[in-house]
Amino acid sequence: MLNSIFDPGRIKLNLEATTKTDAFAELIETIVVSYSDIDRQELLEAVELRESKMNTNILPGVAVPHGYCPNVHGIIGAVGFSRKGIEFDNVEQSSQSLSKGQEFRKIDVPLGNRVHLFFLLLMDESSREQHLYVLSRLLEFLNSSAFGGIREAKTPQEVYGLLCRY
Numbered sequence: 001m002l003n004s005i006f007d008p009g010r011i012k013l014n015l016e017a018t019t020k021t022d023a024f025a026e027l028i029e030t031i032v033v034s035y036s037d038i039d040r041q042e043l044l045e046a047v048e049l050r051e052s053k054m055n056t057n058i059l060p061g062v063a064v065p066h067g068y069c070p071n072v073h074g075i076i077g078a079v080g081f082s083r084k085g086i087e088f089d090n091v092e093q094s095s096q097s098l099s100k101g102q103e104f105r106k107i108d109v110p111l112g113n114r115v116h117l118f119f120l121l122l123m124d125e126s127s128r129e130q131h132l133y134v135l136s137r138l139l140e141f142l143n144s145s146a147f148g149g150i151r152e153a154k155t156p157q158e159v160y161g162l163l164c165r166y
Contacts, residue, residue: 001133001134001137001166002077002134002137002138002141002163002164002166003160003163003164005075005076005077005121005134006077006078006079006160006163007034007160008155008156008157008159008160009030009033009034009156010027010030010031010034010076010077010078010079011030011078011079011080011156011159011160012026012027012030012078012079012080012081012156013081013153013154013155013156013159014081014082014083015027015080015081015082015086015118017080017082017086018086019086019087020051020063020065020086020087020088020115021044021048022086023080023082023086023115023118024044024047024048024051024065024120025040025044026080027078027079027080027118027120028040028043028044028047028078028120028122030078031043031076031078031120031122034076035072035076037071038069038071038072039071042069042071043067043069043072043122045067046067046068046069046122047065047066047067047120047122048067049067050065050066050067050068051065055088057088057113057115058139059142061085061114061115061116061117062115062116062117062118062119062142063088063115063117063118063119064118064119064120064121064135064138065118065120065121066120066121066122066123066131067121067122067123068122068123068124068125068128069122069123069124070124070125071124072122072123072124073124074123074124074127074130075121075122075123075127075130075131075134076121076122076123077119077120077121077122077134078118078119078120079117079118079119079120079159079163080117080118080120081116081117081118081150081159082115082116082117082118083116084114085114085115085116086114086115086116087113087114088113088114088115117150119138121134137166138166140166141162141163141165141166144165144166146162146165146166147162149162150162
């Protein structure tokens, strides 16, 4: 499932961004390279609009920024990893609210309000239901032993291989 959303060309292992808006823009740039007919500013505005409604920092160190864009067909994703981490709004996280009773294992990232791993998702309005399924697959991935492999990955292809299991 996730192999149809992400692509090695849209996986950045060393984000250069120092702010979350810059991280969004850097990941959007990987999408625009593949989909030149999509306006980068429209994508960024959609992601920032969604972020302004509710922080997408879903687990310590992990964010899933996303937005609805009329010029996107289906769901397109990008992955970014920041070794230093990027400041995010400080949010109390509740694994119960994320998983409806399922408990998530501890994630080996520094605690606090720095995000190290981004899964950016862009979709059209007709993909809302599929978007929820993608989020459930991402949460399954984040709760698996495969998740730890992202920290060890040396290439986008290695990260993609991990995601392809889900």
